Amino acid sequence: MSEIEFLQAYDPSAYERPSVAVDLVLMSVIDAAPAALLVRREDHPHLGRWALPGGFVAIDESLDDAAHRLLGDKARMGHAYIEQLYTFGAIDRDPRTRIISVAYFALLPQAEFATALKAAPDLTLAELVVPWSGERGGPVEACSADGETLPLAFDHADMLGLAMLRLRGKLDYSTVAFALLPERFTLRALQDVHEAILGTKLNKPAFRRRMLDRGWLEPTGERESGASFRPAELYRHRTRG
Amino acid sequence: MSEIEFLQAYDPSAYERPSVAVDLVLMSVIDAAPAALLVRREDHPHLGRWALPGGFVAIDESLDDAAHRLLGDKARMGHAYIEQLYTFGAIDRDPRTRIISVAYFALLPQAEFATALKAAPDLTLAELVVPWSGERGGPVEACSADGETLPLAFDHADMLGLAMLRLRGKLDYSTVAFALLPERFTLRALQDVHEAILGTKLNKPAFRRRMLDRGWLEPTGERESGASFRPAELYRHRTRG
DNA sequence: TGACATATATCCGATTAAGATATTAGTTAG
DNA sequence: CTAACTAATATCTTAATCGGATATATGTCA
Numbered sequence: 001m002s003e004i005e006f007l008q009a010y011d012p013s014a015y016e017r018p019s020v021a022v023d024l025v026l027m028s029v030i031d032a033a034p035a036a037l038l039v040r041r042e043d044h045p046h047l048g049r050w051a052l053p054g055g056f057v058a059i060d061e062s063l064d065d066a067a068h069r070l071l072g073d074k075a076r077m078g079h080a081y082i083e084q085l086y087t088f089g090a091i092d093r094d095p096r097t098r099i100i101s102v103a104y105f106a107l108l109p110q111a112e113f114a115t116a117l118k119a120a121p122d123l124t125l126a127e128l129v130v131p132w133s134g135e136r137g138g139p140v141e142a143c144s145a146d147g148e149t150l151p152l153a154f155d156h157a158d159m160l161g162l163a164m165l166r167l168r169g170k171l172d173y174s175t176v177a178f179a180l181l182p183e184r185f186t187l188r189a190l191q192d193v194h195e196a197i198l199g200t201k202l203n204k205p206a207f208r209r210r211m212l213d214r215g216w217l218e219p220t221g222e223r224e225s226g227a228s229f230r231p232a233e234l235y236r237h238r239t240r241g
Numbered sequence: 242m243s244e245i246e247f248l249q250a251y252d253p254s255a256y257e258r259p260s261v262a263v264d265l266v267l268m269s270v271i272d273a274a275p276a277a278l279l280v281r282r283e284d285h286p287h288l289g290r291w292a293l294p295g296g297f298v299a300i301d302e303s304l305d306d307a308a309h310r311l312l313g314d315k316a317r318m319g320h321a322y323i324e325q326l327y328t329f330g331a332i333d334r335d336p337r338t339r340i341i342s343v344a345y346f347a348l349l350p351q352a353e354f355a356t357a358l359k360a361a362p363d364l365t366l367a368e369l370v371v372p373w374s375g376e377r378g379g380p381v382e383a384c385s386a387d388g389e390t391l392p393l394a395f396d397h398a399d400m401l402g403l404a405m406l407r408l409r410g411k412l413d414y415s416t417v418a419f420a421l422l423p424e425r426f427t428l429r430a431l432q433d434v435h436e437a438i439l440g441t442k443l444n445k446p447a448f449r450r451r452m453l454d455r456g457w458l459e460p461t462g463e464r465e466s467g468a469s470f471r472p473a474e475l476y477r478h479r480t481r482g
Numbered sequence: 483t484g485a486c487a488t489a490t491a492t493c494c495g496a497t498t499a500a501g502a503t504a505t506t507a508g509t510t511a512g
Numbered sequence: 513c514t515a516a517c518t519a520a521t522a523t524c525t526t527a528a529t530c531g532g533a534t535a536t537a538t539g540t541c542a
Contacts, residue, residue, distance in 0.1 A: 018300060231540090
């Protein structure tokens, strides 16, 4: 049998197939706390609960393409740091039918986060409360601006928890933190982001040394404005060698 | 509309759905080198090339269940350390039809690896050659026992490469290495596993100290036998406290 | 112009990690 | 039975790193 004959004889409808979806964990650091964007479910199932923005993967688009498409459709965002997180495949995770969901997490600077909130009116800002410490992992809770706990739909508390765990793990040895900051930022702002994600205070001189020794930072020669005290130097993320 | 009415009205056949598969990266350390188990493809597409054992996910089983089922069916293995790796979703990764594949990696001690090779005669041992260093990542090459390069099917070189990258990353801060060793082992054997996976030599006293300080090891009081020199103490992985 | 707040630089002690070397304990050959 | 050999285990020294504290510099604002 030749390859062409084989492909013609292949019957893809022989198996009953699950639906495949992509869910987005859109994260930022707002007011010194980790935050995510949620949508209130207006349909069954889990009506009234809060869910991650997501959607089904089309038959003619890759998983990464689906994630980027949803980033534009749901959050009105063109570009963002985005990375595949984990694939959730429990049988009963959705009561409608078998849906396997590939979770992605995206990191946005505070300004783009605010823009997305305005441009996409169904999105709601939620502060993330991490009930575990260090690298233990587990689900996280979402809180609205007025401190109320937002009940989460499906297994989305696990997705948020895994995103926080991944973020904490990558913070120290990778450059993900820069995706949460504007193009130019102070060392203080960088430390605030680290502290918000880790949930701990850090030693200032030690943090400065570590970051500068990494070689990731490039001083711009400019200084922050609008402060009523000595303005700090603005750095940018060095992308070239 | 009540939830029950909604569920009855929901039509899951409205979307054209991709097939979902699970592929297994079955890894071990054989003769001081990382190794994996491959199957020769006897059908189109990629006839004659070498692939990871895998299969489709049934509609009534979770992803994890599918991975464990395949571990039993394909490798005749009951238990092994197993962990989800990444989900590959490019449109053209399989020429037959749209197949999204969730890759899992499993770690087996050398003895179980040999047992699987005997019990499942279609499996072939392949040594993995890592053409990159450190944490850079990328595809990996597979070599047969007589040194010939085995051409890999689909995107399976990427799956093998990602498995190696994950393994290297987890080696130092987690207990995955113990999944590659028998229940009782010497510190020398543990160091050999580390060196094979990292592809570098390690300092012996420093390695001993690090491992013993971690608190993961429990001395058994017994010693290895069959050596023509001073036998080393046998340790086991401490699972409690 | 001086008080103030914070950025930035320097310093020192403590903890940690690595590499080298010395010692111990089995095995085996003579 | 004993000495030589090999590799495991213990000890030691040195280098590097890290954290905390303090001191200084440099802006704003009253």
